Amino acid sequence: MSELRVAPDEPTPDLDTEWWWDAIDGHRLMVVRCPRCDRVTAVAAAFCPRCWAEDVERVPASGTATLYTWTTVLQGYGPFAEKAPYVVAMVDLEEGPRLMTEIVDADPATLHAGLRLTVGFRDREKGRAVMVFAPTTDTVR
């Protein structure tokens, strides 16, 4: 496990989620699929949240999603102050799970529910990479 760094803008992986953040560092978005009930979750769960099976599988996500809802943060605080304005969103992965992320490379005025999105990754000088989503274009993927 990497050195624990606690900050508002930093993920804090634990023994159950370290592998998921390692995948993000490698620019791969993973999901957890239950082989018993087929439930897919974006959370790096050690067991199925529906049927509690412990033999869940870690599988790569397609990297595509649709926009469910969003808001533009105009005034951030702390480590987010310099980042504003930015768009925080809930997106539905093609595999089904909904997760929170940031929308990049988009004019907020053009966003709409159901907009097709593609995952991307932002490396950071300090700390772990993070996933972001951008509107799908023919050149993204």
Ligand SMILES: [Zn+2]
């Ligand atoms: Zn299950």
